Amino acid sequence: MSGGENQELIINGKRLDGRMPDELRPIKIEANVLHNADGSAYIEWGNNKIIAGVYGPKEALPKHISDPERAIIKCRYQMAPFSSLEEHGRSGPNRRSIEISKVTKEVFENVVMLDHFPGSEIDIFVEVLQGDGGTRTAGITAAAVALATSGIPMRDLPFAVSAGKVGDTIILDLNKIEDNSSDADMPVAVSPRTNTVLLLQMDGELTRQDINTAFSMVQKAGTYISKLQREAIKAPYEKIKDKYNK
Amino acid sequence: MQRIVVPGEKISDGQLRLENTITENNATYSTVVAIYDEEKKTLLPLEGLWYPRYGDTVVGVIEEDKLNTYVVNLNAPYKGLLLTKFTEIEITTGDVVEATVKELDKTQTAMLMRPRKLSGGKLLSVKPSKVPRIIGSGNTMLKELTEGTGCSIMVGNNGIIWLKGKNVDLATKAILKIEEEAHTSGLTERIKEMLKS
Numbered sequence: 001m002s003g004g005e006n007q008e009l010i011i012n013g014k015r016l017d018g019r020m021p022d023e024l025r026p027i028k029i030e031a032n033v034l035h036n037a038d039g040s041a042y043i044e045w046g047n048n049k050i051i052a053g054v055y056g057p058k059e060a061l062p063k064h065i066s067d068p069e070r071a072i073i074k075c076r077y078q079m080a081p082f083s084s085l086e087e088h089g090r091s092g093p094n095r096r097s098i099e100i101s102k103v104t105k106e107v108f109e110n111v112v113m114l115d116h117f118p119g120s121e122i123d124i125f126v127e128v129l130q131g132d133g134g135t136r137t138a139g140i141t142a143a144a145v146a147l148a149t150s151g152i153p154m155r156d157l158p159f160a161v162s163a164g165k166v167g168d169t170i171i172l173d174l175n176k177i178e179d180n181s182s183d184a185d186m187p188v189a190v191s192p193r194t195n196t197v198l199l200l201q202m203d204g205e206l207t208r209q210d211i212n213t214a215f216s217m218v219q220k221a222g223t224y225i226s227k228l229q230r231e232a233i234k235a236p237y238e239k240i241k242d243k244y245n246k
Numbered sequence: 247m248q249r250i251v252v253p254g255e256k257i258s259d260g261q262l263r264l265e266n267t268i269t270e271n272n273a274t275y276s277t278v279v280a281i282y283d284e285e286k287k288t289l290l291p292l293e294g295l296w297y298p299r300y301g302d303t304v305v306g307v308i309e310e311d312k313l314n315t316y317v318v319n320l321n322a323p324y325k326g327l328l329l330t331k332f333t334e335i336e337i338t339t340g341d342v343v344e345a346t347v348k349e350l351d352k353t354q355t356a357m358l359m360r361p362r363k364l365s366g367g368k369l370l371s372v373k374p375s376k377v378p379r380i381i382g383s384g385n386t387m388l389k390e391l392t393e394g395t396g397c398s399i400m401v402g403n404n405g406i407i408w409l410k411g412k413n414v415d416l417a418t419k420a421i422l423k424i425e426e427e428a429h430t431s432g433l434t435e436r437i438k439e440m441l442k443s
Contacts (some may be wrong), residue, residue, distance in 0.1 A: 057295070057323040059389075113277060115296075119354045119441050120323040141345030151375060153277035155268060156254035178422070193254045193275065211360065232249045233279055237292060237429055244430050 002140070009166045009178055017046075019242055021171045024161070024215050027225065029142065029232035031149045038132050039150025041232065044140035046175060047132035052142040054150040057120035071117035075105035079128040079140055085176075088196070100136045101126075106190045107160070107198040111210055113153040122152060133176035137187050140199070141225060148233050159200055159225040160189035163214035165206055170213045188218050194228050195219070247284045250292070251276040256374030264289045281429055294430055296374035296404045297324050298356040302347040305364070305402030311339050314402065318343065318358060320404045321371055326358045335363050342408060344370065344400050348432035362399060367410030370418055372425045377429040380421060385440075387424065387434060391417055416441065 009016060018027070025046030034040035037053040060066035077100040078093075093101075104126060112122065124147070126139035135162035144158050164174045165184040179185055184204030191198055207215065251257055255276050257267065257334040266289055269275075276282065280291045293417055298304075298320075306326055310317035316337065318326030328345065330339075335342060341363055348359035352363040356409065381388050382402055392399055402408075407418055420437055 059323065059325075117323050118352075120351060148279055149293060151278060151291070151293075151295050151373070152252040155275075155277065157252055191254075191360055192255075196268075226412060229250050230255070233252050236248055240427055244427075244432065 009181065010169055010171075011031045011108065014123050015171065017175065019173075021169050024173045024221050024224065027177070027227075027228055029145055029228050030235075031145050032234045032236055037146070037150075039148070040154070041142045041145035041149065044139050045134065045138040046173075047140070047146065048128070048135055048138045049130040050138050050142050050147040051127045051129065052139065053125045053127075054122065054143070054146045054152070056122040056125075056150075057117040060119060060121035066119045066121070068119055070114035071112075071120045071122055072094070072107055072116070073105050073112065073122050073124060075108070075124040075126070075143075075174075077101045077126040077128070077136070079131055083128045084131040089111055093170060101138070102148075103199050104136065104140055104143065105203065107158055108143065108147065110198050111144075111154050111156050111158055111191060112137045113155065116153060121229075122147075126242050131176070133174050133179040134187070136160070137189070140189050140230065145229050145232050156191040156193045156225065157229055158224050159188050159229060160187060160199060161218055161221050161225060162187040163218055165204065165210055165214075170210055170217065172214075172217045186211075188213060188215070190218065190222055191238070192222055230235060247283075248281050250282065251280055251282050251289075253279070257282045258284075258287075262366050266291055273285045287341070290429075293373070294375035295378075298322075298324050298347050298350055298372060298404075300347055300349065301359055302403040303343050303344065304347060304358065304404045305342065305357060305369070305400055305406040305408050306404070308337055308339050308341045308343060309442045310410075311312065311385075318345070320356070320402075320407055322374075324354050324356050326334050326356050328358050328361055332359060336360065337363055342367070344402065344408070364408050367398075367408050368414055368418075370407040370408060370409060370421060372405050372421065373432075374403065376400060376428045377403055377405060380407070383432075384436065386423070387396070387437065390437055390441065391420055394438070404414050405438075 028044040033042045039054040140160035186202045189199035261269045274289045305317040306320045309319040316328040345358035345361040350359045395417045397411040400408040
């Protein structure tokens, strides 16, 4: 969080990769990419490349973790050893991946209808193949699509995007460089139907007005991301349907 | 007018009493990926899980032989239980049985009744949400399959299908085609042509 580099992050109102402050990176989502998983999705969000897979509901093992009233969600977020410029060479969970697994799990505990499957577990796997800032938000967006294609009932299709601050400007969807040297970084996950915030983390400092501006940016971006998610889920069905309508 | 809906998508104003939906603030929302028919007001899930219900026919494999019960693997988050004292046939671990759901409890088990042993044959697992299409309205599709191939087919509501007899491979291919194209119209005709050739 060094303030000295801030002037370089925004030049003539444009960001380092040529985006406007409220512009998203290009996003591409594909559903049902894995054959063996119950539901899966692949997302390309700028330079981020992430695969999400969902298994279950199945019997919760070991037995003592199961809840007789509702299903439990297990989530594993992991960066591949080759995913990033920084070192991710060692396999196994580290501080950062445990934290992101936890927040991802809590996002989906609030939208999946867990009371339908007492005593069972749902596994969500988020694997980052290539990371460039904002992998947790991209991972949540992909995992939502994967859960929908697995047939597990959900109250809503959540999306996630990050907002931040460089100097006096509020920016949307930070990449790796902006993430490391901006004044603030705030990943947000939202349930678009009810406009409920499911995840809110913040690094750095934002004023009350900053947060209001950031949230209006997030909501605007969310309508676009939700649209992409819905199209990705429908695409395999539309494809087969079109084959016979011609 | 049919349209594909995704979880959280509004299907109608007002409260509709449909499966796989939730109602909030006087509007109905879908909870699964489904096809909503606005004229008939029906929601047909494209992806979904099987919830055991009284009277459902299931096909499963005997997993465990306990003192007074057999545990049946139904390829679902629920397990099936067969009480030995109501089981008149002789079955052992590894046998394939067809049975009817008798009662359910709050835990993850479904009591089964009237077991029938299915010896030999081949098992095929499909998405439970496509089973109604494989059976067809009034068994039309299943009739087409059995008559077209000469193969005996037993479809369980849990998504396990048992096949035995002639042309098992052709029947498998046809069933997988139905599973993939379940949401398109004119499927029965296409299957008919496929089985003729």
